[in-house]
Amino acid sequence: MIYSSELIKGTLKTIVLKLLADNKKMYGYEITQRVKELTLDKIQITEGALYPTLHALEADGLVTTQAEYIGKRVRKYYTLSPTGKSKAKEKVSELADFMDTMRFLLDIKPTTA
């Protein structure tokens, strides 16, 4: 099952921040691949959603960038800034709390294997 884009849209910032918190520096393509890998293809981040988010995070000062030349093209690496680090923690715990609330609200029983 691939999740709908509406579900992913609200959590994309958190996903990107958390990935950057766990990996020192990443570039766009790497982020999409890592998410695909970790979620066994269930979450596929689209380019149309990822790059606007990365630019917004940069404008907010949550990430810093570093350009690296690969032949004729430039690769932009993203790293969390100090404020980005605390924001990542804040966003993850907010989402965890939200998930607990949703579990309670929608009365979802934990699935036992």
Place this chain on the structure above:
Amino acid sequence: MYTLSDSQIKFILDDIRASGIEMDDLQQNLLDHVCCIIEHELEENGDFERFYFSTIKTFYKKELKEIETETQNLLTFKNYYAMKKAMITSGTISAAAFIIGSFLKIMHWPGAIVFLGLGFITFSLIFLPLIFLLKVGEINTKRDKVVLSIGTLLGILYCFSMLFQVMHWPGKHMIWLSTLAISFFVFIPVYFFTGIRNAETKVNTIVASILLVAVIGIQFTLTALRPSAETQNKTYAYVQNEQLLKKMQTSSGDRLPVGSLEQKLVSDIQKTCQQLKELILKNETGQTFIPDDFELHHITISEGILGDGFYKDGTGIKLLSDLKAEIALYNSSKLKTEENKIPVAHTILEAASDRIGLYNNLSALNELTRIQMHLICS
């Protein structure tokens, strides 16, 4: 793994640019992203162009440019909530300032100008632009955006016209007439012809347009295009009195011995009268005197109340009480016969202190000129 040549990279970058991506950063990001996909997924002898076009298609729904639009939206509206909050705060501040300012103005208490000015500025320069920025993002059609832009601009102009009127700044008529003209000749036609084409908004557009024409028409009838003959005659009378006073001042010379108490008192009263007149004229015409070529500049003293400008920083009230004291001292002098005393009955000097704001400005000016004439004759 496929290896991309320099010309292929240039080909991709050119295509991304041609698709309408203008931000340099975004171009580079997308270029690297496509290159990575091609390098990882295309076989060594695969068809580069076909694979590229099928890959780039997965980046968007309708066109590649939507990524840039989304990026710009996020960058512009990253402060969406802050903007909304600022809009509500500035709206509340301006509403409160308008209410307090209006109340002070009605009561002729000091501070009205400060509050009204604050209201006008926050409303026109913070509140209206914020509404525009927040609303323009929600609107899809170009026509509505044009109507909203002109409407916002007019709102700001309208506020400035009122501010200019209240502060008696030069150019107040010009800005007010431009506001009315733009409303009537630009805004209403644009609003009417864009709204009437849509069946859903047709009736509302017609009703709203009629209301707008009526409101602007009423405001236009209230606008004096040129001062009335009566106002002009009163201004001439004041200017003629002033000329007479000047002539009397120069021809009388110094009758009183220099350094005497009376000479000092007379010059004090003259000075205070002059300062008071300058203050009243400044509030009324924006200048401290009526220049000789006043007709050329369409300067007239339109009769009205002294108003808040007189109370501002307490200058008017202080000058007036100084004048009262000086004249009382002058009149109480033993040498003064009854007919040599300066008459103060039914002048601004006798007005109750809480009613001075309501005093007629032209009367006050003429009374002060007469006091100055009395001084010279007695």
